[in-house]
Amino acid sequence: MMARRLFARPARIAAIAPYLWMALFFLLPFAFVVKISLSQTAIAQPPYVPVIAIAEGGWAGFKAALAQLSLDNFRLLISDNIYVLSYLRSLTVAAIATAIMLLIGYPIAYGMARLPARWQPVAMVLVIVPFWTSFLIRIYAWINILQHDGLLNKTLMALRIVREPVTWLSTDTAMYIGIVYSYLPFMILPLYASLAKLDIGLLEAAADLGCSRLKAFWLVTVPISLPGVGAGVLLCFIPIVGEFVIPDLLAGSDRLMIGQTLWLEFFTNKDWPVASATAVVLLAVLLIPLLVYQRLQQRQLGTD
Amino acid sequence: MATRSIGQLSPFNVVALTLGLAFLYLPIAILVIYSFNASRLVNVWGGWSTRWYAELMNDQAMLAAAGMSFRVAAVSATAATILGTLAALALSRGERFRGRTLFSGMLYAPLVMPEVITGLSLLLLFVAVQTERGFWTVTIAHTTLTMCFVAVVVQSRLGSIDRSLEEAAMDLGCPPAKAFLYVTLPIILPAVIAGWLLAFTLSLDDLVIASFTTGPGSSTLPIRIYSEVRLGVKPQINAICTLIVAAIAVVIVSASLIAKMSSIRGESAAPL
Incomplete structure (x- = not known):
């Protein structure tokens, strides 16, 4: 007990450097995003009219700064259909992709949990390895396969399933394949972690008491795996909403996800204030899933 | 009727695992194989070659x-x-x-x-x-x-x-x-x-x-x-x-x- 108390203080000291780092490079930058989102667009370098610094001129300066704040960018986000549609599309795509991954990932995670104990770590490594492999390369690998004279069309034509090459690239199908492919490990691992905890004795007890396999699965296995389902769903859903690379490379350019819209505003239109406002709204949309995810993560790592 | 004991690997589990892992690995395997393709046309196989690696060095x-x-x-x-x-x-x-x-x-x-x-x-x-x-x-x-x-x-x-x-x-x-x-x-x-x-x-x-x-x-x-x-x-x-x-x-x-x-x-x- 004595030692624990002794150790508590150095642990606080250990927190100082990472705490300051994250406050400076993670938290503080959001203040700048909010600030720029409230300023006016300008053709300049950097391309916005700065809001007067509060330090200049005390209370009067502060009031002047407040008066300069403009909600124009947010008005634009609401009034222009492009943005609203982008947000809706992002949420829809993320929801559909997450649902597909849950359907595919659950049987895989279940199979992993049923493997003999010495094979389970091997299966886990096999699922993790693609996560370590470059994200961009994995998407690029799919461009190879899905292009007009790519391997998929060749295979389908050889099997006489289709007569002419199918257009896969620049479609939603390609985008969903890419998203599922990239994020599947994030779904499988939390599912596996919770399914591996399932005590087989519970299933045997259910069977002894006359429960059918399907019913036992529904009444025993599913409830036990729910924390894993929650973690997997959030781990996939949140980043997919803001995804840029996959829709940009695999989906068509007629309908954009919000990450693409933000990218376009920033890099192509050089409209930093609108890009910032887009980011602020995106963060607001994701706030509740983010908070739920935080609770889950803290509980899982036992820090709360 | 031969019942499988509960908690054992079922054929369904094996199929799910195999398909899942194939899905994760095949695209990368294909990419690696085609990087050794001698043909300039990406999807026409022209025999094994390391010429693209040589070009990369330039x-x-x-x-x-x-x-x-x-x-x-x-x-x-x-x-x-x-x-x-x-x-x-x-x-x-x-x-x-x-x-x-x-x-x-x-x-x-x-x-x-x-x-x-x-x-x-x-x-x-x-x-x-x-x-x-x-x-x-x-x-x-x-x-x-x-x-x-x-x-x-x-x-x-x-x-x-x-x-x-x-x-x-x-x-x-x-x-x-x-x-x-x-x-x-x-x-x-x-x-x-x-x-x-x-x-x-x-x-x-x-x-x-x-x-x-x-x-x-x-x-x-x-x-x-x-x-x-x-x-x-x-x-x-x-x-x-x-x-x-x-x-x-x-x-x-x-x-x-x-x-x-x-x-x-x-x-x-x-x-x-």
Whole structure:
């Protein structure tokens, strides 16, 4: 007990450097995003009219700064259909992709949990390895396969399933394949972690008491795996909403996800204030899933 | 009727596993095979050849980008490992301290935060303080992102070790810092190394955050690859991608060897 108390203080000291780092490079930058989102667009370098610094001129300066704040960018986000549609599309795509991954990932995670104990770590490594492999390369690998004279069309034509090459690239199908492919490990691992905890004795007890396999699965296995389902769903859903690379490379350019819209505003239109406002709204949309995810993560790592 | 005993591997389980793993690995395998294709047409097989690797060696822009990426990854992974390990230590060994919830929140949020938000916000910070953008801004950005992954990996290891060892050391009069260096650190070293390797590969892989935070003229490898990929599939890109996959494979194999040598006790609870 004595030692624990002794150790508590150095642990606080250990927190100082990472705490300051994250406050400076993670938290503080959001203040700048909010600030720029409230300023006016300008053709300049950097391309916005700065809001007067509060330090200049005390209370009067502060009031002047407040008066300069403009909600124009947010008005634009609401009034222009492009943005609203982008947000809706992002949420829809993320929801559909997450649902597909849950359907595919659950049987895989279940199979992993049923493997003999010495094979389970091997299966886990096999699922993790693609996560370590470059994200961009994995998407690029799919461009190879899905292009007009790519391997998929060749295979389908050889099997006489289709007569002419199918257009896969620049479609939603390609985008969903890419998203599922990239994020599947994030779904499988939390599912596996919770399914591996399932005590087989519970299933045997259910069977002894006359429960059918399907019913036992529904009444025993599913409830036990729910924390894993929650973690997997959030781990996939949140980043997919803001995804840029996959829709940009695999989906068509007629309908954009919000990450693409933000990218376009920033890099192509050089409209930093609108890009910032887009980011602020995106963060607001994701706030509740983010908070739920935080609770889950803290509980899982036992820090709360 | 031959009933399978409950909890055994069913044919359905085997099929799910096989299809799942095939789905994860086939695309990369195809990419690697086609990087050795002699034909200029990406989808026509023209026999085995290493000509695209030879051409890659003459692509100065690509080589420069690769150099930049490796330097950023090495520096940011090292900084992230130090900061991440300290953060993990504070979270799993510290009693409640002021702002602790905020601290853990800041550490977990970047794991799922859309990269466009992280990238944009860091860029606006760098512009506001008028930093010249390039190597250091990308390195700082990557350190911020990857130290959170290191913290999670190390923290789950810290949670699974026997605390009585370090307590015994301190009860015997060992100062906490020394107890950490001689008792705790050797035990968690595999997780710390795994954290560094993960941070390194994540940095090497990042496109979005690097695009926001880098300056003109200093491209990283993913930025370079991305601009080529947008123009279509090229055999040279297959070759560079294969090289990256090979480099990462070496990293993973060495990581698992390190883990095996230090024989991790208990389940490795690292979520990644």
